[in-house]
Amino acid sequence: MNNKAARPILLAGAESRGVPPTAMGQQLRQVDWSDTALGPEAGWPHSLRIALGICLNSRFPMFIWWGPSLINLYNDAYIPVLGRRHPAAFGRPARDTWADVWDVLGPQAQQVIERGSPTWNQSVLLVMDRNGFPEDTYFTWSYSPIFNDDGSIGGLFCACQEETARIAAERERDRLVREAQDAVVTLKTWFDQAPGFVALLRGPEFVFDMVNDAYLQLVGHRQIVGRPAFEALPDIRNQGYEELLQRVLTTGEPFIGRALRLNVQETPEGEVRECFVDLMYQPVRDADGAVIGIFAQGHDVTEQVHAVNALRQADQRKDEFLATLAHELRNPLAPIRQAVAVAASPKADEARKSWAMAVIDRQASHMAVLLEDLLDVSRISRGRLELRVEAVVLEDVVNAALESVQPLIQSRRHRLSVVLPEAPVRLRGDPVRLAQVLSNLLSNAAKYTDPDGQITLEAQAAHGVLTVRVRDTGIGLSPASQHEIFGMFSQVTSALHRSEGGLGIGLALSKGLVELHGGRLAVHSEGLGRGSVFTLSLPLAASESEAVKRSQPAGGRESTRHTVLVADDNADALESLAVLLELDGHQVLKARNGREALELAGRVRPQLAILDIGMPDLSGYEVARQIRQTGWGEAMPLVALTGWGQPADARRAQEAGFSQHLTKPVPPAVLGEIIQRWCPS
Structure with a gap:
């Protein structure tokens, strides 16, 4: 098809009658139809001219498909249906224009052209690409045959209407209707199953109109619906909630509270349970804007509050630990620096220099112990500490522990009793670490027992288990301290009150070492001032074949120059x-x-x-x-x-x-x- 703008206007004179001055009427006049399958305009049958006049003058979307190639002729109202296919579709075979939906349109067109049978289609889905992307469209249309002057079928006439917007609107309407029908059920389900507690209170007496399951769980599943709030829940009176509700009802201003304490007594004889809640009171208004009730919504945050408090306590213990660490490191640093000054003094004799060297060695060893304790706790917490397991005898472990703590026990004038089984007790374990545990328990007993106290270490072996108890007559433990004492950085008494306070990690380290050996470490105290008992349980060696020889000191070796x-x-x-x-x-x-x-x-x-x-x-x-x-x-x-x-x-x-x-x-x-x-x- 060639568009020749320079040619004289076609369909002039008699042929132009009935062709309106529309966009497609102008297009019709400007086409040189002699170069198309339709041929020159003068040869067009009268029936095509009549159908074309009806089509072009209508404001309803219409088109004509004419001839064996079904040449497409359409009016202005049909242009939006074509989208970007216009204007190339005008005067071209319909199959080329509508290739993406020809599987639907083609058979119907063939039915009309070959048999003269009209078609009717209502709200049919056509997936077409008319604007650069596939889209679902809906159309209602009919195909009717157009007869030639000799009675043969020359083409078809189509009047169509796009239903896409109407279908979408109807579907949206149906969706809204369904949503409206389900709204009450949905709201009730949400209300009952909401993770937070929800209640609707009516009037100045705050009558419960609605409550959900979470609210009933909070207050103990009492019968409260239909009753005034503080008549149904008398235990909540005098906690400030009645005043808050009254203020919202009077002022119309919402209230939001965080982590509010709520004491609930679920039954008249039951214990009072302390809860913490995040709470919102929202005023409910009538059509005139008057406050007629209150919507209450919130969450039980008791566990979160306890967790935050635990974190605060842990942070506080960490700060106390850092202060204690500084104290414990300054203690040996002071005598080290002073001993260095003594050793460097020209006035110091050999005896004083020897004394200074001993002080430096002793205090440096103390600092090394502090550092190793810190590293050991870190390794245990990350699962990196490795035991050097071997066959050991309990008496050797006890003697090693006593050797390290004996000076402290003697300096505080404590009486120490050690009671071991008569027969050798054999274990599988790391002898250094086991001695470290007993040393920690004994040194703690010495530190936290006033001078001239009594410390007892007794061991029993029965049923494959070794039980070692370290008793003291010291300061004792409160019930709360007994739960916390094995935590990191935990100290019953501050190092400021006892110079041997330590870092507060000894018991945490001991517990970790014992558990690595497959044992348990527990504590019991009758209360403050009544002493403590630490009980260590360890599995015994499986058989006598695991007996060990007592370790002997290595023989000396003469020094050689290297x-x-x-x-x-x-x-x-x-x-x-x-x-x-x-x-x-x-x-x-x-x-x-x-x-x-x-x-x-x-x-x-x-x-x-x-x-x-x-x-x-x-x-x-x-x-x-x-x-x-x-x-x-x-x-x-x-x-x-x-x-x-x-x-x-x-x-x-x-x-x-x-x-x-x-x-x-x-x-x-x-x-x-x-x-x-x-x-x-």
């Missing part, structure tokens, strides 16, 4: 470690960073290298890796000495090539054992 490389970027740490080794007669090479350590190791080839990890230039890990890559360093003993002491740190040191991983500080005796292990004579 060449040792020491590397640390902390000058004091480097120098002090070197001095200790030199005092034992060893030749010491000192490196202040990783690169210097690597250079010294390659040049001197020491018998042992002790390397810090966090050094500048090259870390201890990198130094170890590079030493291991050399021929001379493949078998050199390498010891990592670092402040990082987690199991993951030890694994990383091993992967880097270290022979052993040690955590700072290392006692001199352990340092000697390292030399003996890696540098045999």
